[in-house]
Amino acid sequence: DAGITQSPRYKITETGRQVTLMCHQTWSHSYMFWYRQDLGHGLRLIYYSAAADITDKGEVPDGYVVSRSKTENFPLTLESATRSQTSVYFCASSEAIWTGDSYEQYFGPGTRLTVT
Amino acid sequence: GQQLNQSPQSMFIQEGEDVSMNCTSSSIFNTWLWYKQDPGEGPVLLIALYKAGELTSNGRLTAQFGITRKDSFLNISASIPSDVGIYFCAGQLWAGNNRKLIWGLGTSLAVNP
Numbered sequence: 001d002a003g004i005t006q007s008p009r010y011k012i013t014e015t016g017r018q019v020t021l022m023c024h025q026t027w028s029h030s031y032m033f034w035y036r037q038d039l040g041h042g043l044r045l046i047y048y049s050a051a052a053d054i055t056d057k058g059e060v061p062d063g064y065v066v067s068r069s070k071t072e073n074f075p076l077t078l079e080s081a082t083r084s085q086t087s088v089y090f091c092a093s094s095e096a097i098w099t100g101d102s103y104e105q106y107f108g109p110g111t112r113l114t115v116t
Numbered sequence: 117g118q119q120l121n122q123s124p125q126s127m128f129i130q131e132g133e134d135v136s137m138n139c140t141s142s143s144i145f146n147t148w149l150w151y152k153q154d155p156g157e158g159p160v161l162l163i164a165l166y167k168a169g170e171l172t173s174n175g176r177l178t179a180q181f182g183i184t185r186k187d188s189f190l191n192i193s194a195s196i197p198s199d200v201g202i203y204f205c206a207g208q209l210w211a212g213n214n215r216k217l218i219w220g221l222g223t224s225l226a227v228n229p
Contacts, residue, residue: 042221043159043204058216090158103147103208103217107158 003027006091006108013081014116021076021111023091031094032074033105034058034066036087043090049074081115088112122205122220129195130228137223138189139205147208148188149217150179154201162203163190195227 004025013019023032034046035058045058047066055066063085065077078085089112092105120139129135139148147166151159163174165181165188172179178191188207192199202224206217 040221043219045216048216092158104149104161104164105206105217106161107151109158110156 004091004093004106004108006089006111008111009109010112012114012116015081015083017081019078019081019113021078021089021091021113023074023076023108025072025074025091025093025108027093027095027106028071029093029095029106030071031105032068033092033094034064034074034076035090035092036060036085037090037110038087046076046089078113081113083115086113086115120205120207120218120220122223124223125221126224126226128226128228131195131197133195135192135195135199135225136189137203137205138187139207139220140187141207141218142186143209143218144185145188145207145209145218146185148179148181149206150177150188150190151204151206152201153204153222159204192225195225197227197229200225200227 007022030051033048035043037043044060046064047058049055049068052068052071068074088110090110091108094105120141122139149164150162152162153159163172163179168181168185169183170181176193181188202222204222205220
């Protein structure tokens with residue numbers, strides 16, 4: 001099925017554990033993004049990627065690592081999970097239109113992560 | 117980080133009523149996007165606006181890009197129960213040279229059947 005998918009949809013992990021959230025898109029979009037959503041904070045950008053092997057920090061990157069070896073995948077890793085990283089994580093993608101006319105981002109269904 | 121001022125924060129209305137929400141900023145934007153998020157799902161794009169003064173409709177939804185480029189509003193006419201959710205505005209700064217969006221904190225809409 002075409003689109004953007006995230007896995008797992010739900011994850012419970014312990015403090016200090018490493019956990020990786022997966023994101024896969026079938027549109028061949030150049031840009032991909034990771035957000036976290038918390039009550040009172042809305043959507044906050046963690047990292048984004050303009051293309052394979054090109055990543056950059058967003059608003060709240062500390063404690064997270066990303067990689068993008070293939071255009072379609074953009075995994076997010078919490079190297080040593082903390083309770084403050086309990087959140088809902090959304091992946092999004094955006095097509096690269098070099099006229100600059102499109103900034104539309106399309107979101108996955110989210111991963112609800114609980115760190116105990 | 118920079119954020120948009122989105123209001124109201126929440127609304128509780130009767131089915132059939134019209135709804136209006138808006139986003140404002142002190143900065144100039146070249147793009148405004150409106151999203152809706154259903155419970156347990158990711159945000160879904162409703163309307164995209166790219167020109168100052170632009171008025172765009174999508175069914176019962178109408179959005180406008182403010183003339184000053186610093187604001188946008190979203191109207192929903194004749195609300196129905198499935199309009200329930202959180203509505204977000206997002207904007208691309210005029211001087212931005214990347215794909216990062218600035219997000220509002222959302223308007224939570226409840227509709228009483």
